[in-house]
Amino acid sequence: MNTLKIGENTFELAESIKKDLKASKNLEILKCIQCGMCTSVCPAARHTDYDPREIVKRALDNDKNLIKDDIIWDCFYCYTCHSVCPVNNSPCEVNQILKQKSIENGVGKPKVAPFSEYAESYLECGLGTIPSCFFDDLIKDYGKEWLELKDKLEDIREELGLGSMPLPEKDVNDINKILEKTGFTKRLERIRRCMNEKNTR
Numbered sequence: 526m527n528t529l530k531i532g533e534n535t536f537e538l539a540e541s542i543k544k545d546l547k548a549s550k551n552l553e554i555l556k557c558i559q560c561g562m563c564t565s566v567c568p569a570a571r572h573t574d575y576d577p578r579e580i581v582k583r584a585l586d587n588d589k590n591l592i593k594d595d596i597i598w599d600c601f602y603c604y605t606c607h608s609v610c611p612v613n614n615s616p617c618e619v620n621q622i623l624k625q626k627s628i629e630n631g632v633g634k635p636k637v638a639p640f641s642e643y644a645e646s647y648l649e650c651g652l653g654t655i656p657s658c659f660f661d662d663l664i665k666d667y668g669k670e671w672l673e674l675k676d677k678l679e680d681i682r683e684e685l686g687l688g689s690m691p692l693p694e695k696d697v698n699d700i701n702k703i704l705e706k707t708g709f710t711k712r713l714e715r716i717r718r719c720m721n722e723k724n725t726r
């Protein structure tokens with residue numbers, strides 16, 4: 526249970542979420558009436574212990590442990606909750622901001638680390654490709670056919686007259702120049718360095 530301290534801003538977390546750069550102008554977290562509509566339609570709530578109403582409640586209760594809680598990573602941004610909330614709150618957006626806070630705090634970094642491979646694929650081939658660390662899960666969900674489909678993708682595309690998937694080298698080079706200018710490449714290098722430091726510790 527949180528202990529209330531005199532002079533403490535009890536809405537500090539909720540207000541920081543509302544003021545966050547990622548928050549919509551009309552994100553009404555402070556108006557949440559705890560009706561539970563969001564939870565009743567949330568697919569993540571149906572299949573896991575995740576509960577969007579509870580997440581919003583904990584944010585309103587100024588529960589700072591929320592950003593360290595693995596449960597926030599069970600939301601996958603389908604926005605269904607967003608579309609039913611009667612007061613214009615969006616647990617989906619609240620959750621995105623909590624995840625961002627978790628990454629900034631360092632706790633959430635391992636959760637996003639596998640996606641650096643996705644980012645690297647933009648540099649290598651100009652396209653976002655599925656990180657190899659997810660292959661086993663995809664095979665488990667879709668069966669071995671998924672791997673066969675992936676391996677034969679070029680043949681299937683040719684048969685359908687869709688042309689080859691890999692981009693010409695010139696286009697990949699142009700994309701690399703854009704990524705360099707936008708700061709993407711530098712940021713990715715920083716992430717790689719952080720990951721290497723962590724692995725050598």
Ligand code: SF4
Pocket residue numbers: 556557558559560561562563564577578581609610611612613614615616
């Ligand atoms: S976020 Fe909206 S839908 Fe969910 S409990 Fe609060 S008011 Fe209800």
Ligand code: SF4
Pocket residue numbers: 563566567568569570577599600601602603604605606607616617620
């Ligand atoms: S966006 Fe997240 S919280 Fe909202 S319904 Fe989808 S999984 Fe649930």
